[in-house]
Amino acid sequence: MIPAVRVEGLSKSFPGTGAPVLDDVNLTVEARSCTALLGPSGAGKSTLLRAISGLERPDAGRVLVGGQDMAGVGPEHRGMAMVQQRPLLFPHLNVLDNVAFAGTVRGVAKRAARADAAGFLELVQLAGFGPRPVAALSGGQAQRVAIARALAARPAVLLLDEPFSALDPELRSVMHDLLAQLRRSVNPTVLMVTHDRSEAAAVAEKIALFSGGRMLQHDSVERMYSRPVSLEASRLMGGANEIPGTVRNGCHHSALGALRLPGDTTWPPGPGILLVRQESIEVGPGNGPGLHATVSGLRVLGPRRLVSVDAAGVLLRAEIPWGRALAAGDTVTLSIPTSALAVVDDPDTAHTFPGAEKRPQITVQGLATLASIDN
Amino acid sequence: MAAPAILITAFVVIGGMATALAQSLGLFPLVGPPSLTVAAYAAQASDLPVGIGLSLAIAAASTVVACLVGFTAALVIVQGRWCGKLVAALGTLTVPVPHIVGAASVSLLLADSGLLARLFNAGGSWPELVGGPWWIGVVAEYGWKESAFVALVVTGTLATRAVSYDETAALLGAGRLSRLRHVLLPLSLPTLTVSATIIFVYSLGSYEVAWLLGRAYPEPLPVMALRLFNAATLTARPEAAAVAIVTTLLSFGAVAAALAYLRRSTLWR
Structure with missing residues (x-):
């Protein structure tokens, strides 16, 4: 079952920083939807994603996935997977074993995990790339492998932290199409951090706009452009x-x-x-x-x-x-x-x-x- | 640019080895005419197998202990918490301590008349950790000193990437042990292999710790070489050189094995 994600009153500060990085953030992401967390650098988007994934412990507030409070639940048990700006493919494994990683650590037999991984490589249009070392991949290919690896973990919630920002515009467009195609076939709940308005509009149904650790507006893409709730939101859009x-x-x-x-x-x-x-x-x-x-x-x-x-x-x-x-x-x-x-x-x-x-x-x-x- | 450094190093290493080899083969006698002979090797033929076995065992045990303790310490350090900082500080303080001081400290601590034996009031029941049949004092000293070296070197490798790969693995469903087995250990393996080779070769070839904390017989190779070199009989010098050459060959073997292993590693390539 694909769950909704709810964030209630989430706040987070880091030592030595004056203002909180996240300030009383409330956000509901519907199951199987894609929401873009949009905002300038330092707005708190990535920290929110890390708090949702369990990599960062919030000072206050809670994260609910499918109605269940995630407090005290480790990242490995939250049913989430994350793709970051850098693909972070394990350099000691080849492409196929990278994608098979989730199955391997779950205890699936190696042959079965690899067969499963080959299917996901096909899904990201990299069939036949399995035996290659990760160092032999281009930036776009590596990011596709990272997406395939994340999807092979069968996440209920897929977290994307500026996954395409290091790619050239043409490749980004291809990756947006790929993401749309993957959502049609796998369809997890997706939260994607980006600072690019066009990218947010291209991949998500809804946008949550952040600035200075606060969420300014959470609305459909069309309304984010046509009905900003404040001057700041309008300017950020x-x-x-x-x-x-x-x-x-x-x-x-x-x-x-x-x-x-x-x-x-x-x-x-x-x-x-x-x-x-x-x-x-x-x-x-x-x-x-x-x-x-x-x-x-x-x-x-x-x-x-x-x-x-x-x-x-x-x-x-x-x-x-x-x-x-x-x-x-x-x-x-x-x-x-x-x-x-x-x-x-x-x-x-x-x-x-x-x-x-x-x-x-x-x-x-x-x-x-x-x-x-x-x- | 590197030529002067290469020349000096080659002069010392190749020159030293050539001299020792020539001396062990009778081509560089202290007295008398030179003649090619393996008499120096034959003279120690009965003690060499035991010496080789003992030296390899001490070096292997010390390397394993140092790598286990050092890798664990590196994992604690890269977590970045207060205990990691404490372990890093202790490791940094340990590296510059000379082995001979370390050996004296281990003796004061672990000997049957040492601090721990007195602390536990063990009397005659204290095990023979120093000068005993298992060479535990020697292995403990090498393990302690070299684990700090391993910890700092592995930390250097892991510090820049361990956290991001560890987090990625966690979000793919890997628990702590799985992350250790499938991510952190493989990422550290080339560094661990290089460190282990350095420790193995060092503990195989250095004499002072085994000389201070070991028993008189059987002798590890470097202690045997030192005794023969310092012997009153000047004719024992070729035998000391023969033992040193055997030790060097073992070290070369260890380095060759390590390089062969590293060449197969994806990370090394």
Whole structure:
């Protein structure tokens, strides 16, 4: 039976570090689901994974697997397996014996353990690699062997600690497909640590966002992007547009005017920062319908462009595909779908976030407009 | 770059061995004309088999004890707890103590007139640990001193990777004993083999501990070589050289066996 994993009030500090590495973390991961633990370095993601696996003893709180408290249960008895950034294949064993390791230590006969291991090697598309020494594998192959070895332990919960971060982008994409395929055939409960938003979105159904040892938000991938719960969560998810204003009667009033907010949520009245994903803003020709704006800057993002525009005194960013020629000073119109809007209310933390000074700032004209709205 | 070091080492090792070999074969006599002969070997033919057996037994027992104790100590050290730090400190303090001081300490501790015998008020029932038929004092001294060497060398190997591999094995379902058997021991084996070879060769060829803590007869090879070398009869010098050459051949055999084993090891390659 594949269990759910629940973390209740988990806290952890290390000697010599001021702030706790984990601060009262509560998280529920449904059975057979895949949740990505996302956040910047030092957010506490890996420590949480180690606490769940039993490699780290928490100062407070508990871990429940299938409803059973794991306190006092050693890592070898938790029914979990972990794949880390480094494959950590045992150098004294060949590929097949690495994958057969779990069976060997369980007391399975060597021949049976190896036959089982060969099946898992086939599953990760490395059939025939069994007799090779681990030193003869490439990075991607070694990581596949590490995954096969973990799966051969028949874990109810598979823990992945940035397993693909050392691989090149193309190989990472292949590994994401492989993970999806493995989930279809084996389907354990998966927790995966990553600091890459795209990777989290590619492999997981849900994302748990961490910062400074706290869990900021745990939600579906779509809602993590479209409905961040705080300015910090929005910025960690890559959101680039923040427009101060006021919420009244389901509308956000700002220098951009009154924008209707999505009707599926009750928006409390009062001051609030409007968030719009840069990918959701459509940029049209200057004579079209919508909000008029002037292009103030352009940056190439590979297959897309990040366009900075000045709209009624507010600096906005829009990520658009290549196509129509654009240059600084061009007049454009912006179209912002209602479903892409969200409002958060924590202006006090805005200035504390790294890189806050590089974010779009409201201009003097915009502030004046806001002042007139509030009055 | 390495040529000067190689030249000096080769001069000492090859020159010393060539001199001893020439002396043992009668080509380098103290008096009289040189003549090729195996008389020096023949003169000790009756004592050599016993000496070889005894030397090999002492060296083997000392090596096994040192490796067992040293490996256990290394496992304690890499855990990183307070007792590991204590064991590391004790090991570090033990390494620089000269063997002759160690032998004197073992004698003071384990002899029938030693500290432990007095502490337990054993009287005449104290076993012959020093100067007894089982050479326990000698093995204890080598085991104590060399276990510190093994502990520090194996710790150096395990410190960088033991924890991560140990954790990986634990998460694959391996208990403590399985991890020891299937992970930590195999990872340490090349280092243990090299350390064991050094200890074996050292305890096979050094005389002072066996001379101080052993019995007068039978003699291990290095004690025999020393006695013959210091003998009043100058003609015994070739016999001392013959015993030294036999000891050297045994050491070469041990090193060759160790290298042959290491060549088969995946980790060594």
